[in-house]
Amino acid sequence: MTRKLFGTDGVRGRANSYPLVVPTVVSLASAVGQYFNRDKQRHRVVIGKDTRRSCYMLENALAAGFTAAGMDVFALGPIPTPAVGRLTHSMQADLGVMISASHNPHYDNGIKFFGPDGYKLDDAAEAEIEALMQQAIPPVDALKIGRVDRLNDAGGRYVEYAKTTVADRGRLTGLKVVLDCANGAAYRVAPTVLWELGAEVIPMGINPNGYNINAGCGSTQPDLAAIAVLENKADIGICLDGDADRIVIIDETGAVVDGDQLMALLAEKWAAAQKLRHNTLVATVMSNLGLERHMTDRGIKLQRTPVGDRYVVEVMRKNGYNLGGEQSGHIVMTDYATTGDGLVAALQVLSLLQESGRPASELTRVFETVPQILENVSFLEGIAPLENPIVVEAIREGEARLGTKGRLLVRKSGTEPLIRVMGECEDSALLQSVVADIAQSISQLR
Incomplete structure (x- = not known):
C-alpha cells in the first residue's frame, strides 16, 4: 500500500489548509482510532x-x-516530541501524538504518531x-x-527523566550555558533541567506567543544565540528547534557545531x-563525507540511511544499534529515547565538556569536514522536477x-x-559549479 497523506515525518502542511483542516484531521483521528x-x-x-x-x-x-x-x-500541553514518545510507553498508552512542524515557521504544522512502544509508526502502518x-x-x-x-x-x-x-x-555546576528554546515546546522544561543540574542558564526563546516559534531563533537560526554566547562569555550555547527533537551547539567562540560533529564526538x-x-x-546520506572517513579511520562503522530520523531509528532498531542521527541535529540515542532528543543530547555533550575540562571549540571539533554545499530550490505544485529530462541530464x-x-x-x-x-x-570551485548548474536547471521549470 502506498501513502499520499503521510510524508517522511507524519502529516505536514500549512495550518488550516488541506490536509491540516478540521474535517480531515477528525477523519484521520477516527481512522487511527x-x-x-x-x-x-x-x-x-x-x-x-x-x-x-x-495547535489548539x-x-x-x-x-x-479519537x-x-x-x-x-490525555492532553499533555506544550512538551517536546521525545517526551511524547516516552510518555506513550510509560503510561501504557496505545498511541501517542505530537502536533508540531518541528523547525518550520508558525503557519505550518504537522501531526506525528507514535505506537505503544513509543516509536514512530512505520510506513506500512501509515499506509493502512x-x-x-x-x-x-x-x-x-x-x-x-471516550473522554x-x-x-x-x-x-x-x-524533567525528572x-x-x-x-x-x-x-554534574553541570560551573558551566555557563546559553539556551535557546526557539519559543517552542521546550521553553519550560529545558531551562528547568539545566538549572536543576547545576548549570548557570542564560535562557532565550522562552516567550512563545503562538507566532514566534523558530522566528529568528532556534537550531535553524542560531545567530542571536551565538552573539549571546560571546556577550555573556558563556562556555557553550545550545539551540533547540520548535519541538526540541534536534540540537545545534555553539562553542565559546560563537562558531556553530552541527549534528555530524556531535555524532562523531559521542561515537x-x-x-x-x-x-x-x-x-x-x-547517519543519513546527508552526513558529511568527512564523518565517514573519520569513523573509518577509528575502526567505527558508519551505516547510512535515507533522510529522516525515522529511517535512522528503523535501522537502529533492526540491527540493535544505539547511536545515530542527522547532520541537522537529530541525535538518536535509543538507550535514552525512542526518537531524536535535543535536550538529552545536550546533556551528554555538557557532561563531556565538564569532564574534559577542555573548551567547547576543542571538544566538538572532532573531524575536518569535506566542503559541502546544500542548495534548496523551490518548485511549483504539479511539477515533478526530478522526472524532467533537463534536470535528469544536469544531474x-x-x-x-x-x-x-x-x-x-x-x-x-518530504x-x-x-x-x-x-x-x-x-x-x-568545481563543487559550486556543479551544484549551481543543477539548481538552475530546476529553477527554470516555471
Whole structure:
C-alpha cells in the first residue's frame, strides 16, 4: 500500500489548509482510532504539542476523532516530541501524538504518531491508516465515547527523566550555558533541567506567543544565540528547534557545531567506553563525507540511511544499534529515547565538556569536514522536477564531473516544496559549479 497523506515525518502542511483542516484531521483521528482500537478494552492516547497557535485547533480536532472512536485522550500541553514518545510507553498508552512542524515557521504544522512502544509508526502502518480513511468508519455507541483529561504533570515527568540521563544532580555546576528554546515546546522544561543540574542558564526563546516559534531563533537560526554566547562569555550555547527533537551547539567562540560533529564526538566516547553497540554509528546520506572517513579511520562503522530520523531509528532498531542521527541535529540515542532528543543530547555533550575540562571549540571539533554545499530550490505544485529530462541530464553531468572526487545527492524534500541539491568535493570551485548548474536547471521549470 502506498501513502499520499503521510510524508517522511507524519502529516505536514500549512495550518488550516488541506490536509491540516478540521474535517480531515477528525477523519484521520477516527481512522487511527479504528486502527488501534481493535478489541473490547478501553484504549488511551496521549497528545502533545508545540506552541503554534494552530495547535489548539488541531488538538481539539484530534480529540474529537479519537473520542468518537472510543479512545480516552490525555492532553499533555506544550512538551517536546521525545517526551511524547516516552510518555506513550510509560503510561501504557496505545498511541501517542505530537502536533508540531518541528523547525518550520508558525503557519505550518504537522501531526506525528507514535505506537505503544513509543516509536514512530512505520510506513506500512501509515499506509493502512490512509486506506481506512477511504472507508466509512462507524462511530462507537454513545456509551463507549471516550473522554478527555489534561495531564498537568507531563512536563515534570519529562524533567525528572531527563535528569536521570546524567549521573549526578550537580554534574553541570560551573558551566555557563546559553539556551535557546526557539519559543517552542521546550521553553519550560529545558531551562528547568539545566538549572536543576547545576548549570548557570542564560535562557532565550522562552516567550512563545503562538507566532514566534523558530522566528529568528532556534537550531535553524542560531545567530542571536551565538552573539549571546560571546556577550555573556558563556562556555557553550545550545539551540533547540520548535519541538526540541534536534540540537545545534555553539562553542565559546560563537562558531556553530552541527549534528555530524556531535555524532562523531559521542561515537568516539561511547566506543572507548565500550558503550557503542556493534561499534556502529547510523547517519543519513546527508552526513558529511568527512564523518565517514573519520569513523573509518577509528575502526567505527558508519551505516547510512535515507533522510529522516525515522529511517535512522528503523535501522537502529533492526540491527540493535544505539547511536545515530542527522547532520541537522537529530541525535538518536535509543538507550535514552525512542526518537531524536535535543535536550538529552545536550546533556551528554555538557557532561563531556565538564569532564574534559577542555573548551567547547576543542571538544566538538572532532573531524575536518569535506566542503559541502546544500542548495534548496523551490518548485511549483504539479511539477515533478526530478522526472524532467533537463534536470535528469544536469544531474548525470554533475555526477560525471565530480567523478570519484566528490559526492552528489539530489532529492525532494518530504516536508516542503523544495528540491535539495547537496554536493561534496575537496575542489570547492568545481563543487559550486556543479551544484549551481543543477539548481538552475530546476529553477527554470516555471
